[in-house]
Amino acid sequence: GAGVSQSPRYKVTKRGQDVALRCDPISGHVSLYWYRQALGQGPEFLTYFNYEAQQDKSGLPNDRFSAERPEGSISTLTIQRTEQRDSAMYRCASSARGAGRSAGELFFGEGSRLTVL
Amino acid sequence: AQSVSQHNHHVILSEAASLELGCNYSYGGTVNLFWYVQYPGQHLQLLLKYFSGDPLVKGIKGFEAEFIKSKFSFNLRKPSVQWSDTAEYFCAVKSIGGSQGNLIFGKGTKLSVKP
Numbered sequence: 025g026a027g028v029s030q031s032p033r034y035k036v037t038k039r040g041q042d043v044a045l046r047c048d049p050i051s052g053h054v055s056l057y058w059y060r061q062a063l064g065q066g067p068e069f070l071t072y073f074n075y076e077a078q079q080d081k082s083g084l085p086n087d088r089f090s091a092e093r094p095e096g097s098i099s100t101l102t103i104q105r106t107e108q109r110d111s112a113m114y115r116c117a118s119s120a121r122g123a124g125r126s127a128g129e130l131f132f133g134e135g136s137r138l139t140v141l
Numbered sequence: 142a143q144s145v146s147q148h149n150h151h152v153i154l155s156e157a158a159s160l161e162l163g164c165n166y167s168y169g170g171t172v173n174l175f176w177y178v179q180y181p182g183q184h185l186q187l188l189l190k191y192f193s194g195d196p197l198v199k200g201i202k203g204f205e206a207e208f209i210k211s212k213f214s215f216n217l218r219k220p221s222v223q224w225s226d227t228a229e230y231f232c233a234v235k236s237i238g239g240s241q242g243n244l245i246f247g248k249g250t251k252l253s254v255k256p
Contacts, residue, residue, distance in 0.1 A: 057243065066145075066231050066246035067185070080243055115185070130244060132177075132185040 026050075028133035030116050036139045037106055045101045045136045049118030056099050057130060058091055059115040067115055073099065106140045113137050143168045145234050147247035154222050155255050162217040162250050164232030174215040175233040175244070176206055185231070191215065202226070224256045 029048040037043050049056050055074050059067035069083040075096040084090070088106075093099040103110055114137075117130040148163035166172065176188040189200025196208040206217045215232060232247040 059246075064248075066147075066248045069243040069245060072243055083243070117185075129187045129190065130175075134184045 028116055028118050028131050030114075030133035030136050032136055033134060034137050034139075036141065038141050039107060041106055042102065042104045043106055043138060045103075045114050045116075045138070047099045047101070047116030047118075047133060049097065049099070049116070050120075050131055051097075053118035053120050053131075055119040055121070056093055057117040057119070058099070058101050059117065061113045061115055061135070063112075070101070103138075106138075108140045111138055111140045143234060143236060143245045145232055145245050145247035147230075147232055147250050149250045150248070151251045151253070153253045153255065156224055157221045158254075160217070160219040160222045160226075160252070162230055162232075162252070164215045164217065164247060165213050166215070166232075166234040166245075167213065168234060168236050171237040173235045173237060174206070174208060175235070176200065176204070176215075176217050177231045177233060177246075178228050179231070179249075180228045188217070188230070222252070222254050224254050226252060227254045228252060 028050055031046045035043055057072040058070040060070055061067045071081040071084055071091050072079055073093040076093050088104045091101045113135045115132055115135045117132045119130050144167045146165045174191040177185045178188045179185050188204050189198050189206055191198045191208045199205045204219050206215055208215050229249045229251045231249045233244050235244045
């Protein structure tokens, strides 16, 4: 696609429900990143992929959070048993170059705003 | 662990004033440095980046940034701001050659330009 596409743009859920956030990167981009941004804070790294391989998941807060990119394109970030503290903007970005080498530009999507009641 | 510090949380300027936003990072090795901007209601966009070479980097819309290795700094500047520069600005650092490939962001500086 022309840009990074994220869905849903807005998600309101009740505490304890599972949510899945989707990211469709720019076609052909090698690397895909997930960030979380709380109000008044900068984007906080969660995890990233090179192709379908998850390279670093050190930023995932706990085991309720998981991500996959099975075919090296679209990625899903899943949050199980959501809690109110999970409320944030979840941002996806993709890059044309491998993340292990000198970085290319990260292109960000519009984000998915999650509200957990 | 790497960290990025942005000194100012909120900066308010009048049009035509000069701008300097501070950014310091903690990492002793080779880094790539970035400034991203988020205009109201829009997604994060790259303003400029430094990989190597001339430490003075010029970006879009008249912005520039200077990498001072000895100070671990990458401050953003613009000689004369416009109302349309009202946005939030994020400094980001990526370490090269280490085990981490992720991009670490600062907390951001909100810039408000009064017409």
